[in-house]
Amino acid sequence: MQNLLANLKNNRFSEVKAQNGLFLLSSLLVVGLLLSRGLLSITPVAMLLWAGWQMPLSKGLNQLKQNTPALLLLGFYGLFLLSTLYTQNWGQWRYYVTQYLPFLTIPVAWGLLPGLRPKQKYALLLLFVLLVALLSVGTVIHYFLHRAEINAMISHSQNPTSINGISHIYFGVLMALAIFFGIHIYQSSIVIQHKAEKTILLVCVGLTFLCLHIMAFRTGLMALYVAMLVYLFVIIRNYKQYVLGSALLALMVLIPIGAYFTLESVRLRVANTQYDIARYLHHEDINYYSISQRLAAWETALTLIERNWLLGVAPADVKVELDRQYAVKDFGLKKENQIGLHNQYLNFLVSMGVGGLILLLYTFLYPFIKCNWQQNLESTAFLIIIATAMLVESFFQRQIGLNTFVFFYCFFFANQINKVRTLA
Numbered sequence: 284m285q286n287l288l289a290n291l292k293n294n295r296f297s298e299v300k301a302q303n304g305l306f307l308l309s310s311l312l313v314v315g316l317l318l319s320r321g322l323l324s325i326t327p328v329a330m331l332l333w334a335g336w337q338m339p340l341s342k343g344l345n346q347l348k349q350n351t352p353a354l355l356l357l358g359f360y361g362l363f364l365l366s367t368l369y370t371q372n373w374g375q376w377r378y379y380v381t382q383y384l385p386f387l388t389i390p391v392a393w394g395l396l397p398g399l400r401p402k403q404k405y406a407l408l409l410l411f412v413l414l415v416a417l418l419s420v421g422t423v424i425h426y427f428l429h430r431a432e433i434n435a436m437i438s439h440s441q442n443p444t445s446i447n448g449i450s451h452i453y454f455g456v457l458m459a460l461a462i463f464f465g466i467h468i469y470q471s472s473i474v475i476q477h478k479a480e481k482t483i484l485l486v487c488v489g490l491t492f493l494c495l496h497i498m499a500f501r502t503g504l505m506a507l508y509v510a511m512l513v514y515l516f517v518i519i520r521n522y523k524q525y526v527l528g529s530a531l532l533a534l535m536v537l538i539p540i541g542a543y544f545t546l547e548s549v550r551l552r553v554a555n556t557q558y559d560i561a562r563y564l565h566h567e568d569i570n571y572y573s574i575s576q577r578l579a580a581w582e583t584a585l586t587l588i589e590r591n592w593l594l595g596v597a598p599a600d601v602k603v604e605l606d607r608q609y610a611v612k613d614f615g616l617k618k619e620n621q622i623g624l625h626n627q628y629l630n631f632l633v634s635m636g637v638g639g640l641i642l643l644l645y646t647f648l649y650p651f652i653k654c655n656w657q658q659n660l661e662s663t664a665f666l667i668i669i670a671t672a673m674l675v676e677s678f679f680q681r682q683i684g685l686n687t688f689v690f691f692y693c694f695f696f697a698n699q700i701n702k703v704r705t706l707a
Contacts, residue, residue: 298397301337305396306403308333310410312690316683317414317457318447323686327385330392343395351653352696353394355646356689359679360386362635362642363598370597379599382682385689393693405473407694408464408661409484415461416487418454419494421446426498426548437551440559440572443498453683455503456672458495460665460691462488463510467661496542499552504539506671510664511535517660570620577625577675579614580605584629586612595636604633623680627673630680650696662695 308330315322334343347353363383370376399407422445426433433443442451449457465488469481495503515535519528542549559574561567569575587596587604596604602623609621624630631639647670650662669678669688678684 297337301333301396302399302403304333304337305330305392306399306407309399309407309690309694312686313407313411314414316411316687316690317418317449320682323682327388327392327686327689331388334392334395338395347391347394350394350697351649352692353390355642355649356386356390356692356697358642359383359639359646362639366595366597366599366635369594370599372597372599372603375602376597376599383598383679383685385686389686389689389693390697393697398698399694402473402475404694404698405468405471406475408468409475409480412461412465412468412484412487412491415457416491418445418447418449419458419461419491422454423494423497430547434547434551437499437548438555440555440574442500442573449683450681451498451500452502452672452676453681453687455495455498455500456506456668456684457503457687458491458500459503459507459510459668460687461491462495462507463514463661463664463668465491496538497546497548499542499546499548501552501556502672502675505675506668508535508539509671510667513663513667514660568615570615570617576616576620576622579616580622580624581626581629582614583608583612584624584626584633588629588632591636592632593636595632595634595639598634601630601634624677625675627676627678630677646692654696659695665691665695 308326311322312326312330315324315326338346360383363379363386367376422443425446426443436443444451445454465484469484469488474480495507511531512535515528515531518524518531539549543553544550556574559572560578562569562572563575563578569579583605586608591604605623606621609616613621624633628640628643631643635642647666650666654662672678676684678688
């Protein structure tokens with residue numbers, strides 16, 4: 284009996300150690316997302332090594348096989364490996380082997396290891412919200428110090444980055460995520476040190492919300508308001524809060540209107556967006572107009588899909604095939620403005636065919652089918668924000684986008700399954 288108790292104690296200690304290691308590495312990944320590309324490259328591999336070292340192989344693999352969210356993400360890497368059967372651009376293929384590695388390393392690590400404890404999850408989201416808020420404030424301060432110059436950029440269809448160089452698309456998405464994550468953990472009963480951190484958290488959410496509007500990052504704002512609409516729908520449908528829902532809906536309408544009339548950056552962004560789209564519709568010169576160039580790329584993609592709808596052209600061959608099609612119809616674009624697809628759904632159709640698109644859509648739908656999504660609105664907001672951003676960006680083509688999606692998908696869904704098993 285004493286030996287049995289000792290073994291149980293040792294197993295529990297091992298589990299806690301495994302959780303603590305995953306928590307530390309996840310914290311480093313969150314820091315890497317916002318501050319260090321080098322750290323972002325190293326941490327997913329370190330997660331996999333930690334999982335392999337900590338977990339007995341048979342137990343870990345059995346746990347991984349039952350973790351559907353982790354397996355779905357592994358499926359993306361599997362589809363990429365299958366493209367070796369028909370790819371032609373082996374140089375680019377070898378590059379993608381490492382670029383897409385988070386689809387392998389992070390899901391396997393989270394599938395093998397026991398799920399994080401609630402306080403650890405709270406601390407990770409708190410770290411993310413605090414870092415995003417600090418960078419948001421710094422970005423806005425930089426904007427006001429160089430206001431005329433940045434407004435001129437916006438007027439000419441150019442986009443400012445965050446203060447540390449993160450693309451406006453990805454930083455806008457991170458800001459939208461931080462707003463919802465902050466609201467979620469503010470409502471949580473968990474506290475790390477002192478109740479005052481809840482006040483700090485609320486201030487961070489408010490500052491990030493304000494900064495997102497001041498910088499007028501289109502993708503982030505679009506994703507934010509789509510997620511807010513879903514949140515509003517749940518409030519009205521589940522809790523029958525018709526007065527509150529109507530008030531929030533009115534607020535959602537008034538805030539953008541107020542931002543338009545009070546912020547020059549927003550007015551310039553709206554005017555530029557309208558002008559940009561009009562140039563494409565009227566067949567005018569669309570060089571250096573980002574939205575028009577996207578529309579031209581999407582039209583080009585549809586031509587490729589018609590010819591390669593079943594298997595796609597292979598991920599490594601997408602640029603080559605786009606260049607060939609641009610040679611047939613270039614929309615008057617200079618070579619430097621013949622951009623990639625900037626739409627993850629079209630990207631998967633072009634590169635991996637209908638199978639890739641189905642896997643992507645099912646990965647988003649799985650939590651809605653299997654999980655109580657209306658009781659976990661922070662994870663629902665994550666899915667909606669990323670799914671919306673993917674309409675205007677090939678999210679997996681950038682290190683920051685790929686790692687953001689894979690990490691938080693595992694954080695919310697793979698972690699949840701393993702935590703249930705651990706408690707059982």
